[in-house]
Amino acid sequence: MAILLRLFKYAKPYRYRLISAYCCLLIVTGLTYLIPWILGLAIDSALENREHMQFIVLAFLILSSSLIRGLFTYGQHYLSESTSQLISQDLRxxxxxxxxxxxxxFxxxxxxxxxxxxxxxDIEAIRWVVSDGILRGVSLITMILGITVILFAISWELASVSLSFIPFILWRGTTIAKQLRICWLKAQEALGGMTTVLQESITGIQATKSFNAETYEHAKFESTTAAVYQHSLKASLVHSSNGAFFTFIFSSITGIVLFLGIRLINIDQTISPGQLAQFIFYLGLLAPSVRMAGWIISSLSRGIAAGDRFFKVIDADSYDFDTPKVSNNQHLRGEIELGKVxxxxSDNIAILKNLNLKIPAGTTxxxxxxxxxxxxxxxxxxLKFYNPQSGMITIDETEIASTDPIALRYDVGIVFQDPFLFSTTILDNIRYGKEDATMAEVVSVSEISQLHQFVMTLPQQYETLVGERGITLSGGQKQRLAIARCLLSDPKIILLDDATSNIDVLTESKLLTNLFARLTGKTTIIATHRFSSTKFADLIIILQNGTIQSVGTHSELMVSDNYYKQLYAYQNTDSHKSSEQLTEQSHDEGLL
Ligand SMILES: Nc1ncnc2c1ncn2[C@@H]1O[C@H](COP(=O)(O)OP(=O)(O)OP(=O)(O)O)[C@@H](O)[C@H]1O
Ligand SMILES: [Mg+2]
Structure with a gap:
């Protein structure tokens, strides 16, 4: 019930549409009551008076009320459908x-x-709650109540007998609703599982093909579709058994009414044949309404299950990103300090342990x-992608725990090892962090990141589409584009997470020289396995199992840290020369 009430809040902006839909619905319901009534009158007049004129008037009344009913049914359907579509748009x-x-x-x-x-x-299931639950549900309740009153007005004896089954039907309806809710929840979870496998196997198609794992993936997907089939079938079975049950009950009731009704006409003479016909017509209207109530119970159950999953996400902790697109701190110096971080x-496996570190502003x-x-x-x-369990991180002596993440991410930029590119042009990807950047700015950052030359070789240059996740670019090209993108957004602090790992050492060397010329005065942190950037570093930190093993300059660590010394020596053997050496060697060999 709480879920339904919360969902109703989403319908509030469309209350006038809903009210109009209800008005149409009232007219339709009224006319639905009217038609069997006129039919009854027509039968009696045909049997008793045989008056042609009265007959024609009644026939005309049936025709015109059917026409008006059709028009308002159309209006009601249009209004309820458009309202439910608008609500699902808002939910999405x-x-x-x-x-x-x-x-x-999360x-x-x-x-x-x-x-x-x-x-x-899930949103589609919730939409059904609006169109079926809120609108048709109310229509059915009105219909069932109205018809009950009319049935009693025609004959209380027949009405008492035929409606004595209602409590049993209601009991059955609620039991079925509970069962259906569980079935739909499982079916929706299975559908989610299937979409996950589908999505993973499409994005991971390279891995699948390279390991000849098509059969394995196929079997995995088949097991998820089997689960969807099983749970959906169970839900349909419960739903259909409900329908069959209602049909059986109502056919039996009609038989009993016919038998008793003929007695009431012939022996007691309390009703006319026309009234018996009216009673059976109204009972005929009641049957689909009650059956429809079963369907509504099922779509309500499904919608509530979907609403439950929807609100689990809506209620999860998040931050509000609807803040202005400016940095909070125009005078940021970029001093970073970590205290006992x-x-x-998860699972209390410590990744960073009691980390203390001070990075002076403007250093690398x-x-x-x-x-x-x-x-x-x-x-x-x-970047506050995660928050430490204890300790504090400050930037310019302000704890980032209390900083708005949006503002923080204007000040701190990151380039990942495997950057994500969107399936649009190179230009749009570079401009991702600064939509209004001029072409001159784009070219400038692309030159720094050694991308410009490559882009100019493409037939469409900066307008070249890069495919989904940048699939048409090489790893190194993607990394260079990501560096350009980060430079363009011009954050005060730059984090490079293995951001040049796929770039050849010669290009990397040129890139780093340009980059550090541009980054003068900015705090830059580079996580890397390569030593190519150490010559630009004011400080080198060696992390070991979540703790700081050593801190110092290159020359200090060459003396004090054996691990560092060994790594450096290894990367400077003939097969792993530093970029500087290779560049020098290439010059000597006339390659550059
Ligand atoms: N999202 C995550 N959830 C759980 N554990 C994670 C997550 N990301 C990383 N880890 C774990 O945290 C530890 C540190 O990972 P991290 O990526 O920081 O290492 P790294 O030093 O950057 O390694 P590399 O040099 O390979 O890039 C690893 O043991 C990893 O398994
Ligand atoms: Mg890493």
Missing amino acids: NSLFQKYQGLSFS HDQQHTGDLMSRATA HFSY VVITGEPGSGKSTLLQLL
Whole structure:
């Protein structure tokens, strides 16, 4: 019930449409009552008076009321359908907005397919609540109550007998509703599971094909479609058995009414044949209404199950991103401090342990360390993608825990190792963080990131489409585009998370030289396994299993840290030369 009440709130903006739909519905219901009444009168007049004129008037009345009823039925359908579509549009928009504002911790635990099915199948089920539940439900209740009154007015004996089954029918209806709700919930969950597998197998098609895993993926998908079939079938079975039950009950009641009615006409003479016909016509109207009530109970159950899943997302913690597109802090210096920072994603497995670190404003820091030591995690904490369980992170002495994430992300920019590109043009992808950037600005950042030359070789240059997730670009091209995109949005603090790992050392060397010339005065943190950026670093940090193993300049660490020394030596053997050496060597060999 609480879910229904919450859903009704979404209908509030469309109350005038709903009221108009109700008005149409009242007229339709009134005319529905009228037609069997006239039919009864026509039968009696045909049997008794045989007056032609009266007969013609009654026939004309039936015809005109059927016509008017048809027109208002159309109006009611149009209004209820458009209202339910408008409400589902609002629900989808608020769900999408919520998805954007939800934390990474929430998204980490969700399957994409499931979130997609909430925005599609679940919202459709909720839409049925509006059109079937709110509108048709009320119409049916009015209809059932009205017909009950009329049946009693015609013959209380026949009405008492035929309506004595109603409590039993209602009891049965509510039991079925409970069963259906569980069935629909399972069916919707199965649908979410199926969408997840479908979505994963389409995006992961490369992996599937390279491991010849088509049969395995097929079997996996088949098991999800089987689950959808099973749960949907169960729901349909419960629903159909309900329909069959109602048909049986009403056919039996009609038989009993006919038998008793003929007695009342012939022996007691309390009703006329026309009245018996009226009674059976009205009973005939009551039967589909009660059957329809069964259908409404089922769509309500389905809608409530869907509403439950919808509100689980709506009620999850999120932040409001509807803030102005400006940085809060125009005079940010970029001093970063971490004090006793402790972080775990889940299950209390500590990823960062009691981390203390001070990064002076405007400096360049390189963080290196073994895979899984927590480098990317540390960068993501600076953007408030996750919040530490204890300790504090400050930027210019302001704790980021109290900073608005939107404002923070104008000040702090990040480039990931595997950047996400949208299926649009290169230009739109670069402009993603600054829609109004001029072409000169775009070219300038592309030159810095060594992308411009490549773009100019393309037939459509900056207007070239990059395909879904940037599939038509190489890993290194994507990384260079992502660096250009970040530079264009011009954050005060820049985080590079293995952002040049797919770029060849020669290009990387040129890129880094340009980049650091541009980033002078900005605080820059680079998480990397490569040593190419260490020559630009004021400070190098070595992370080891979530703790800081060493901090120092390159020359200090070469003396004090064995791990660093070994890594450096390894990357500077002939097969792993530093970019500087390779560049110098290439010059010598006349390659550049
Ligand atoms: N979203 C997540 N949920 C749960 N655990 C995670 C998540 N992301 C990373 N981890 C875990 O946190 C630890 C640190 O990961 P992180 O990505 O920070 O390492 P890293 O130092 O950047 O490694 P690499 O050098 O491979 O990039 C790893 O053990 C990883 O399994
Ligand atoms: Mg990483």
